[in-house]
Amino acid sequence: MIDQDKKYLNTIRHELVTIVEPNIYYCYQCGKCTAGCPLSDVYEYQPNEVIRLIQLDKIASILNANSVYLCASCEICSSRCPQEVDIAAVMNYLRIKSWHYKQFKLSSIANFYGIFLRIVKIFGRSFEPLLILSLNLLNKNFFNDFDIAVKILKKRKIRLMPEFIKKRNEVSKIVKKYL
Amino acid sequence: MEKLVNTKQKDDSTIDQDKRKFAYYPGCSLNSTAIDFNISVKNLFKALNIHFEEIRDWNCCGTTPAHNVSKEMPIALSARNLFLAKNMGLEEIICPCVSCYCKLSKASILINNKEIKSESEIKTRKEIFEVFQNMGYKTEEEFNFKVYSLVELLYKNKELIRQKFIENKNKNSINSETSTIESEILKDLKPVCYYGCVLLRTEGVTKFDNMENPTSMEEILDTVGIKSKHFRFKTECCGAILSLTHKNIVLKLSKEILDAALEAGANSIVVCCPLCQQNLDLRQSQINKHFKSKYNIPVYYISQILGLAMGLSYKDVMIDRLFVEPKFIKK
Numbered sequence A: 001m002i003d004q005d006k007k008y009l010n011t012i013r014h015e016l017v018t019i020v021e022p023n024i025y026y027c028y029q030c031g032k033c034t035a036g037c038p039l040s041d042v043y044e045y046q047p048n049e050v051i052r053l054i055q056l057d058k059i060a061s062i063l064n065a066n067s068v069y070l071c072a073s074c075e076i077c078s079s080r081c082p083q084e085v086d087i088a089a090v091m092n093y094l095r096i097k098s099w100h101y102k103q104f105k106l107s108s109i110a111n112f113y114g115i116f117l118r119i120v121k122i123f124g125r126s127f128e129p130l131l132i133l134s135l136n137l138l139n140k141n142f143f144n145d146f147d148i149a150v151k152i153l154k155k156r157k158i159r160l161m162p163e164f165i166k167k168r169n170e171v172s173k174i175v176k177k178y179l
Numbered sequence B: 001m002e003k004l005v006n007t008k009q010k011d012d013s014t015i016d017q018d019k020r021k022f023a024y025y026p027g028c029s030l031n032s033t034a035i036d037f038n039i040s041v042k043n044l045f046k047a048l049n050i051h052f053e054e055i056r057d058w059n060c061c062g063t064t065p066a067h068n069v070s071k072e073m074p075i076a077l078s079a080r081n082l083f084l085a086k087n088m089g090l091e092e093i094i095c096p097c098v099s100c101y102c103k104l105s106k107a108s109i110l111i112n113n114k115e116i117k118s119e120s121e122i123k124t125r126k127e128i129f130e131v132f133q134n135m136g137y138k139t140e141e142e143f144n145f146k147v148y149s150l151v152e153l154l155y156k157n158k159e160l161i162r163q164k165f166i167e168n169k170n171k172n173s174i175n176s177e178t179s180t181i182e183s184e185i186l187k188d189l190k191p192v193c194y195y196g197c198v199l200l201r202t203e204g205v206t207k208f209d210n211m212e213n214p215t216s217m218e219e220i221l222d223t224v225g226i227k228s229k230h231f232r233f234k235t236e237c238c239g240a241i242l243s244l245t246h247k248n249i250v251l252k253l254s255k256e257i258l259d260a261a262l263e264a265g266a267n268s269i270v271v272c273c274p275l276c277q278q279n280l281d282l283r284q285s286q287i288n289k290h291f292k293s294k295y296n297i298p299v300y301y302i303s304q305i306l307g308l309a310m311g312l313s314y315k316d317v318m319i320d321r322l323f324v325e326p327k328f329i330k331k
């Protein structure tokens, strides 16, 4: 089991440094990415640390920390890196892989992705009431955002019935293929 | 990747607008919680004589969840919308939602024939085309999609906006003395423009403005006589969809944006992204509760403000659907 674990980490690392972002080795730890990152104060590893840990072949510790899962893909880091390291793409790639290998650490976010995509698979479009309801149930936080739900209803800014697209089977096929 | 270069392009007013038609992709947000954005954009386009047609049977772009679980899924989901537009004979697409815009424009770059592609991109493109061939779509044609965000389109049509604004002003000059809710809102407006984090950073997409200190929204508002305040938080991130799972992070980031707006001397914020708008407007009450603060800052879509300037009523642009309403709207 441990060997197998290690094998998938090696695959990830290899792909990461050869295909996804070979520029990783150009990082000279200036810290600009971290300085601009809106989430740096809640990250367990800062963006520049993530890059350094990859150089040092310590993918497992990154995947065990919250950083890659919380990253909002705002692309501030990548757009400012003087060495053209696409940090956001690295974060994104690690998220995709941990989803794929069922190692996604933050369950609330994993729940959100799972439910959202299932809804799109059924209807072809998103349907917020069902999304929020299922999320609150799964996360056992029943009255989360109840206050704003009331406001949204009052302003008539939500559909109470889902919209089905005609060829939803096409969307279903796409979601199923890649989920 | 393109760095800090300012590649502002010429405006599009030279193109014959009467013959030009766009495919319109609203996306799921604009169909529900951002209905005010949707309606105000559509009414603004009508006022500006910009022709558009909604993509028939469009699907969700998959937004954050799709691109975080798969490299191909967001491209394939958006490819369907692009192919549908092509079936309608349209290749110029307007997409007001910034999140959808990122997905659609990234997909368009992969699908277009002329853009240079890496080996792995060619492979992905081929795979995705196969999926669509099996569903009966034509993939052999020449593709030349161009996806516009709302700000880019308006920016390129600045002269048209200016012209229509002056026409409307002359038309109404007879009763310009009477003050209406619309004129009060416009007169009172001292906004900052907030672009959000990703509009100008989307990788691989043509930059129409500087990504660190953009000025296109300010320039657009300037054409209708609105002066914006200098704002140092123009392209900071509001926390986006973390609002669903890690609300406190979003409340903190959004509070900082509201703070910076007040510090700039503004009394309102003009935005162009439904998610930013939601975090700043809908969640302003949660911010107030959480931080025991008393913010009361209306957060308008740029289409709402321009709509008013074109002489539309506040109901035409749905200003009464904002959660933090301007004080001129009587309850």
Ligand code: SF4
Pocket: A026, A027, A028, A029, A030, A031, A032, A033, A034, A047, A048, A051, A080, A081, A082, A083, A084, A085, A087
């Ligand atoms: S900005 Fe680039 S070079 Fe600087 S620390 Fe971050 S990744 Fe390294």
Ligand code: SF4
Pocket: A033, A036, A037, A038, A039, A040, A047, A070, A071, A072, A073, A074, A075, A076, A077, A078, A087, A088, A091
């Ligand atoms: S893309 Fe992620 S890591 Fe980079 S600045 Fe934004 S939140 Fe931070």
